[in-house]
Amino acid sequence: MKKLSKQAFEEIRIWIYRNARQFEIALWQYYFEKGSKETVLSALLLYQNDDGGFGNTFEPDSWNPNSSPYTTLHAVSKLNDISFMDKNHPIIQGIFRFIESGMHSDDDGWLFSIPTNDDYPHAPWWTYDSEANKYENIGVSAGLACFILKFADKDSIIYQRALTIANRLIDRLHTPGKYGEMGVGGYLALKDILFQLGMADKFDLEFLSSTVKKLVNDSMERDTSKWGLYGKKPxxxxxxxxxxxxxxxxxxxxxxxxxxxxxxxKNGVWGITWSWFENNEKYPKEYAISENWWKADVAIEKVRLLRNFDMIE
Structure with a gap:
């Protein structure tokens, strides 16, 4: 069995400290150097707006400073990763304030792309597209519904809305179609939280589980020659x-x-498997910065994965 060598680990650590943002450095410290959750939260707070949502290039491919559902979900996913559960913390309460405002949402959930994205440097998939939002919103809506069901008061209006959205998302699985970039992952997260909360009386979890299992297995790219390209790997x-x-x-x-x-x-980290395509030339400096930020995030996730499978010396 191959293992990441001590030297390789040290090279990655040095790269992170030399290139990463404060937030990714805090994550590295938390996962690999006994750093604190408080340091991660302090760094995360820098990206939260007064309305409680997240923007400000926290998602490096969108330089929109305004709060968006996706960037807010990106913050939620990082909180989930460090098992942060304090629903009374100002960051969590701020996220609820943004969600409850109804900003960038409709009856089916929350938008994937928002209009003000177009006013700032961004990857092409963040260009506002009302038609793409009809299926790209699945992952965002599922993720934010999970957050609400996990933390909100069961008697609150937003909790009831999350139940309605979850039902609509599951109903969509009866009619195969586009699930968007984040859809399968969103359904997987929704399945997990509904089982965790014991909600079999409210949802057909057997159908959801079997459908998600098929979607996941069908989504995995098993052709190793394509792993250098963008796609869903195991x-x-x-x-x-x-x-x-x-x-x-x-x-x-x-x-x-x-x-x-x-x-x-050599002596560094991994590259990313995507680019801004036609927007590379339009925003060359911003893309170069975004790429470097993403490389730090990718490095942390890969080293975590290798550690989970005992593949680090």
Missing amino acids: SDFIKSPDSEFYRGNEEILQRELNYIIDSRT
Whole structure:
């Protein structure tokens, strides 16, 4: 079995300290150097707006300073990753304030792209597109519904709205169609939270579970020659040996872990598998900065993954 060497780990650590933002440095310290959650929260707070939502390039591909549902969900995912559960914390309360405002939402949930994205440097997929929002919103809506169901008062209006949105999302699975970039991951998160909260009396969790299992397995790119391109690799769904999807996918996951070790750049970290395409030339400086920020995020996730599978010396 291959392992990330001590020297490689040290090279990654040095790269992070030399190149990453304050937030990613705080995450690195939390995961690998016994850093505190408080330091992560302090760094995260820098990206939260007065309305409680997140913007300000926290999602590096969108330089919109205004709060958006997706960037707010990006912050929620980071809070989930560090198992932050204090619903009375100002960051959590701010997120609720933004969600409850109804900004950038409709009857089906929350928008993936928002109009003011177009006023700032951004990757092309963040250009406001009302038609794309009809399916790209699935992942965002599922993720924010999970947040609400996990933390909100069951008697609140927003909790009841989250139940309605969750039902609509599940109903969409009966008619196959586009699920968007984040849809499968969103459905997986929704399935997990509904099981965790014991909500079998309110939802058809057997149908949801079987459908999500098929979507996940169908989404995994198993052609190793395509792993250098953008796409869903096994590790997008299998984060540890405890994953429900690990059994039956052990071999392909191990091949990906080996690939991760082999594909790291000399004395550095991993590249990203996407670009801003036509917007690279329009916003060359911003894209170069975005790329570097993402490389720090990707490095942290890959090292976490390797550690979860005991592949670090």
